[in-house]
Amino acid sequence: MDLLVLVDENVWDEFRPAIEKVGDLGRAPSGRKYRLALQGKRLEVYLEHGPVDVPPPQDLVDADLLALASQVFDAVGGDWSSTALKQTATAWGWPVS
Amino acid sequence: MGPRLELPPHVKAIYPFESKYAAVGGYTLHYLDEGPRDGHVMVLLHGNPTWSFIYRDFIPRLVSSGYRVIAPDFLGFGLSDKPAEESVYAIVHHVGRLVALLDHLNVSNAVLFLQDWGGPIGMGAVLARPHLLAGLVLANTFWGEQSDFQRNVPFWRALHAPIAGPLLLGRRGMFVNALKLSAPADMPNAVWDGYALPFADASSRMGTLAFPRAISTGPNHPTQELADRIREAMPHWNVPVRLVWGESDAVFPPNEQGAEFIAKLPRATLEHVRHIPGARHFVQEYAATECVQALVDVAEEAYR
Numbered sequence: 001m002d003l004l005v006l007v008d009e010n011v012w013d014e015f016r017p018a019i020e021k022v023g024d025l026g027r028a029p030s031g032r033k034y035r036l037a038l039q040g041k042r043l044e045v046y047l048e049h050g051p052v053d054v055p056p057p058q059d060l061v062d063a064d065l066l067a068l069a070s071q072v073f074d075a076v077g078g079d080w081s082s083t084a085l086k087q088t089a090t091a092w093g094w095p096v097s
Numbered sequence: 098m099g100p101r102l103e104l105p106p107h108v109k110a111i112y113p114f115e116s117k118y119a120a121v122g123g124y125t126l127h128y129l130d131e132g133p134r135d136g137h138v139m140v141l142l143h144g145n146p147t148w149s150f151i152y153r154d155f156i157p158r159l160v161s162s163g164y165r166v167i168a169p170d171f172l173g174f175g176l177s178d179k180p181a182e183e184s185v186y187a188i189v190h191h192v193g194r195l196v197a198l199l200d201h202l203n204v205s206n207a208v209l210f211l212q213d214w215g216g217p218i219g220m221g222a223v224l225a226r227p228h229l230l231a232g233l234v235l236a237n238t239f240w241g242e243q244s245d246f247q248r249n250v251p252f253w254r255a256l257h258a259p260i261a262g263p264l265l266l267g268r269r270g271m272f273v274n275a276l277k278l279s280a281p282a283d284m285p286n287a288v289w290d291g292y293a294l295p296f297a298d299a300s301s302r303m304g305t306l307a308f309p310r311a312i313s314t315g316p317n318h319p320t321q322e323l324a325d326r327i328r329e330a331m332p333h334w335n336v337p338v339r340l341v342w343g344e345s346d347a348v349f350p351p352n353e354q355g356a357e358f359i360a361k362l363p364r365a366t367l368e369h370v371r372h373i374p375g376a377r378h379f380v381q382e383y384a385a386t387e388c389v390q391a392l393v394d395v396a397e398e399a400y401r
Contacts, residue, residue: 006263008260009182012259015258045260062269069260069264085258088265089269092271093275
């Protein structure tokens, strides 16, 4: 049973190719796998999760999601870069490397 | 919509008002309605990520001067409901709910204090109910279009991006963190608690995400039509105006939005602007006395 970890109801069309490029199945550097389900403007992100698995701590899921978002940013290109996203997170009080 | 948030005693001690609730559009809105029923009305509108708590120091002073003071919490903020669907937070829906609430309270001929998103929502309400407006105090606000800062600074743009927006503002609560970057550093813990408590978990933060995404980025954005209508209407609002502006606000610097308000509102002049040196975005926390004085000045001119 996969775990729904994030919903984004307002995905702009300009991001659709990047999400499709990252693919239905995103793998974070941690090795955990996430399924990206985009329907219209609604994106649901599921953590692949076996029925007896212990859910990872929220902070680790957040780090994975930042990595997935970074993949999307880099796929968009131009001003949208993973470096800018990490700087953004740090600027808002979440120091990430 | 779940149990109502109960404020702890140390927060209630600095926000000692009678909470009131109204059913609007299928949701419950929290608001304050203090002072004499027959007093001239002042409507105080907050921004993101604050709530009527930001007016806790205004209200006793205005009430003691004989004014009726109404301070709502927008949907998704403070003690109002916080639905999870982003679409219900479109600015036109915020405007509709505010109009419905003020109709319910039979408000007209009021002085409005508009800060941050209070600007587009309050001015949107004036478009729908012109009789609402007796005077304006504008404080570090705008009319729905992005500022140069919002257009150019990556950390604003990132909020529009998939995954990043809900992650940073929802799961990580970063807009609430950002309040600490935009308010006085020496605020007591009880005040910080008062601001943070309504947004304690990801499910309570959708309103804080929806607001930055609702800033118009161009002609096709859902907020643009409202912004255009406000810009066109402002030259016709022949009411007394004051501006109280935090000079150190990076989002809405005084020489950008403040100057445009002066240019568009017929009774706003440079003499009506009070700059607050060192104050950032949430000018209410820096200059309650100056803000209250501006409200009283406008009211005395409006109700002369």
